[in-house]
Amino acid sequence: xxKTTPAADFARGLWxxxxxxIQMLGLCPTLAVTNTVANSIAMSLATLFVLVASSxxxxxxxxxxxxxxRISTYVLIIATFVTIADLSLEALVPTIHKALGAxxxxxxxxxxxxGRQEAFASRNPVGRSVLDALGxxxxxxxxLLLMGGIREVLGNGSLLGFRLFGPRYEPWIIMILPPGxxxxxxxxLLTYAWWRGRAAAAARTRELAARTRAPAAAAARxxxxx
Amino acid sequence: MTTPxxxxxxxxxxxxxxxxxxxxxxxxxxxxxxxxxTWFFGPSALLVVGSSTLGAVTTERLLGPPGALGDGSAxxxxxxxxxxxxxxxxxxxxxxGSVFGIALGxxxxxxxxxxxxxxxxxxxxxxxxxxxxxxxxxxxxxxxxAALRGDNFAFPFASPQPDVITEATPLGxxxxxxxxxxxxxxxxxxxxxxLGETAGIVILLCGAYLAxxxxxxxxxxxxxxxxxxxxSGALHLLDAARYxxxxxxxxxxxLLLGAVFMATDPVTSPVTNRGRWIFGAGIAALVVVIRVxxxxxxxxxxxxxxxxxxxxxxxxATQPRVFGTRLAQAAT
Numbered sequence: 213x214x215k216t217t218p219a220a221d222f223a224r225g226l227w228x229x230x231x232x233x234i235q236m237l238g239l240c241p242t243l244a245v246t247n248t249v250a251n252s253i254a255m256s257l258a259t260l261f262v263l264v265a266s267s268x269x270x271x272x273x274x275x276x277x278x279x280x281x282r283i284s285t286y287v288l289i290i291a292t293f294v295t296i297a298d299l300s301l302e303a304l305v306p307t308i309h310k311a312l313g314a315x316x317x318x319x320x321x322x323x324x325x326x327g328r329q330e331a332f333a334s335r336n337p338v339g340r341s342v343l344d345a346l347g348x349x350x351x352x353x354x355x356l357l358l359m360g361g362i363r364e365v366l367g368n369g370s371l372l373g374f375r376l377f378g379p380r381y382e383p384w385i386i387m388i389l390p391p392g393x394x395x396x397x398x399x400x401l402l403t404y405a406w407w408r409g410r411a412a413a414a415a416r417t418r419e420l421a422a423r424t425r426a427p428a429a430a431a432a433r434x435x436x437x438x
Numbered sequence: 439m440t441t442p443x444x445x446x447x448x449x450x451x452x453x454x455x456x457x458x459x460x461x462x463x464x465x466x467x468x469x470x471x472x473x474x475x476t477w478f479f480g481p482s483a484l485l486v487v488g489s490s491t492l493g494a495v496t497t498e499r500l501l502g503p504p505g506a507l508g509d510g511s512a513x514x515x516x517x518x519x520x521x522x523x524x525x526x527x528x529x530x531x532x533x534x535g536s537v538f539g540i541a542l543g544x545x546x547x548x549x550x551x552x553x554x555x556x557x558x559x560x561x562x563x564x565x566x567x568x569x570x571x572x573x574x575x576x577x578x579x580x581x582x583x584a585a586l587r588g589d590n591f592a593f594p595f596a597s598p599q600p601d602v603i604t605e606a607t608p609l610g611x612x613x614x615x616x617x618x619x620x621x622x623x624x625x626x627x628x629x630x631x632x633l634g635e636t637a638g639i640v641i642l643l644c645g646a647y648l649a650x651x652x653x654x655x656x657x658x659x660x661x662x663x664x665x666x667x668x669x670s671g672a673l674h675l676l677d678a679a680r681y682x683x684x685x686x687x688x689x690x691x692x693l694l695l696g697a698v699f700m701a702t703d704p705v706t707s708p709v710t711n712r713g714r715w716i717f718g719a720g721i722a723a724l725v726v727v728i729r730v731x732x733x734x735x736x737x738x739x740x741x742x743x744x745x746x747x748x749x750x751x752x753x754x755a756t757q758p759r760v761f762g763t764r765l766a767q768a769a770t
Contacts, residue, residue: 382597386564
């Protein structure tokens with residue numbers, strides 16, 4: 213296995229293995245509750261909290277849990293923290309809690325969280341598991357903020373409730389409706405795939421140039437690609 | 439070097455019917471509809487249709503494959519979308535609708551021939567979901583023919599000024615106020631409504647021309663209109679007070695425009711003749727259900743889009759028998 217550093221554990225979830233954009237996990241909250249930035253923040257912070265706390269606990273007790281009942285143990289641990297997050301949100305920000313509806317309790321079955329427990333926390337030390345959970349959680353947060361930002365600006369003409377374009381802006385109501393979630397995620401994935409494809413092509417060109425030791429020709433080819 | 443013997447792959451004889459020829463023929467047949475819209479709604483009609491056509495053509499030029507403009511299909515999409523909009527809609531909305539229709543309805547699937555849904559209707563569905571007020575505001579008749587309807591020149595991304603005088607469409611009148619429109623007004627087109635949907639006679643004549651030139655397959659519109667007439671006639675016989683007569687159903691709203699120009703789109707309708715009968719009947723059934731029992735007064739757009747989604751299944755279910763296969767099955 214490749215040697216990893218703490219920085220690599222943390223950074224993996226931000227971009228290279230972003231839970232939504234690359235692993236395609238947790239799409240349900242990504243599509244459902246990102247119609248405003250405030251909802252995105254509440255949802256992603258709740259998920260981040262549950263993810264980090266569960267990873268910490270699962271990693272701590274991994275030697276005590278028999279292999280046969282590990283999944284149910286993870287779910288119990290996750291459900292505990294989800295209950296804490298749910299009740300805290302209800303007490304602190306009741307309007308947002310109401311807007312998120314069933315999606316806070318549904319964090320229990322969020323694939324990102326269960327996936328990290330099974331794939332990482334249950335077989336790595338506590339410190340690395342917490343770093344990994346933080347990275348994945350922040351990667352999820354960034355994606356949700358991007359979604360919520362795009363949808364709120366277009367669909368409501370505002371960002372975090374502040375009007376951006378003056379009173380005469382005509383909101384694109386579709387963007388805060390469910391189709392807007394699919395459209396926005398589709399656009400983000402399309403842009404991301406396009407960008408990755410370009411980066412991969414550039415890397416191939418560089419490799420080819422290094423192998424053939426013909427820098428001038430490769431530079432011309434790189435220019436043609438870009 | 440030339441050889442006396444030419445070697446080439448089949449086919450060696452080609453018919454005269456090409457995609458650009460059909461598409462440009464359809465563009466030509468839309469001109470009378472646009473002219474009728476201009477007659478009824480004034481210069482606003484030309485502005486709206488022009489804006490949506492410009493949006494479609496520009497998007498196809500920028501995102502589509504090189505040379506895609508030549509087949510004329512983007513032009514049709516833009517014109518059709520414009521004809522489904524009310525006269526008073528801001529021009530930027532018409533433009534945005536056709537950008538969406540071409541980019542997400544057509545180019546993203548791989549261009550002409552690969553799109554699942556009718557791009558013009560997809561653009562309209564996007565506008566309907568985004569700007570539900572602007573797209574259902576039918577400005578009333580101004581004093582002079584040359585006056586603009588509504589707020590066509592609203593600044594891009596700004597709301598239109600609310601128009602003081604508005605009128606309802608025949609379907610809206612019937613659904614929400616229980617008022618009937620005289621049939622003669624419906625046939626000649628002097629009613630409120632979207633640009634291209636009021637002039638029933640003009641649309642029927644254009645459809646007849648297209649069918650006579652074999653640019654469209656007559657089975658889809660005939661099946662669609664006949665099923666609508668039969669279903670709404672049966673309902674009307676059951677309870678004449680509650681359900682509108684079949685001729686009202688046929689000539690009101692976008693049914694004729696949809697039947698002639700949208701349900702017949704060769705890309706998004708079935709390729710078998712049996713499939714075309716089923717396709718038209720399915721659209722008609724959905725239209726009657728939406729109009730009679732739905733919350734919206736009009737449902738042609740959703741009916742066609744829903745049936746577009748079923749086209750691959752219709753094609754598969756109605757595949758003609760390959761010559762000789764049944765005999766082989768019987769023998770074994």
